[in-house]
Amino acid sequence: MNKLQEKLDFLLEKYSVESKAVLKDEKTVSIDGKEIPTLSHRSERRFIELKNIVNNGTLVGISVMRVARIVETGKDIYEELYREFDICQYVLQRKLKSVTVMENGNVLNAIATTEDGVVCTIEISATLKKGEIEKDKHEIISQRGIACDVVVDAQLKQDSVYVFGNENKKYTDVDFELYGLSIEEIAVVRAAFSVAQNNNAETQVSIHQNLCALVDMAKKSAKSGEREVM
Numbered sequence: 001m002n003k004l005q006e007k008l009d010f011l012l013e014k015y016s017v018e019s020k021a022v023l024k025d026e027k028t029v030s031i032d033g034k035e036i037p038t039l040s041h042r043s044e045r046r047f048i049e050l051k052n053i054v055n056n057g058t059l060v061g062i063s064v065m066r067v068a069r070i071v072e073t074g075k076d077i078y079e080e081l082y083r084e085f086d087i088c089q090y091v092l093q094r095k096l097k098s099v100t101v102m103e104n105g106n107v108l109n110a111i112a113t114t115e116d117g118v119v120c121t122i123e124i125s126a127t128l129k130k131g132e133i134e135k136d137k138h139e140i141i142s143q144r145g146i147a148c149d150v151v152v153d154a155q156l157k158q159d160s161v162y163v164f165g166n167e168n169k170k171y172t173d174v175d176f177e178l179y180g181l182s183i184e185e186i187a188v189v190r191a192a193f194s195v196a197q198n199n200n201a202e203t204q205v206s207i208h209q210n211l212c213a214l215v216d217m218a219k220k221s222a223k224s225g226e227r228e229v230m
């Protein structure tokens with residue numbers, strides 16, 4: 001976390017943000033002593049651009065958002081569901097109102113519906129070996145066009161530059177001010193900086209509370225086998 005805090009301090013100083021921001025972990029930042037969820041995935045460029053495509057008229061008549069995510073064995077699948085619920089609401093700019101969940105150990109399938117009838121299908125599994133890179137895919141289907149954060153016909157995200165030799169290396173820089181960090185680390189720093197700069201702690205907390213309510217609904221549905229409605 002020290003490396004991420006150094007980058008955050010650099011941005012705060014560069015843009016003359018007076019609020020004192022301290023990263024507690026990758027999901028929480030303390031602003032002037034108050035702990036706030038960062039929702040750092042929202043700062044990833046792929047989700048920002050998906051949101052733009054959905055809401056600028058490029059896609060018309062959206063019907064389905066499909067999500068698949070695979071993480072390390074032992075991770076909490078409901079923490080991953082929390083993340084995916086938020087990505088769906090952020091990208092679609094719609095609130096989820098109902099959810100049905102089927103759970104089996106370290107895997108779950110969820111079907112969530114927005115207030116205007118868009119269906120979100122979410123598949124989550126915690127089956128990767130320790131140290132394996134998390135894998136996910138987000139696809140939006142509409143009457144006019146499809147948008148996805150993975151290249152067509154690909155299963156895995158690609159890097160920008162590959163160097164093959166005695167030691168194979170790959171490079172993907174997505175932020176001109178935060179070189180040396182991974183995409184996920186950059187998102188953590190940018191999200192924490194955004195909270196400090198925009199002073200939107202109350203909004204972040206409200207979103208967090210809504211997501212916690214959705215996760216609680218999902219857990220109830222998994223136990224009952226019935227749909228839960230907010």
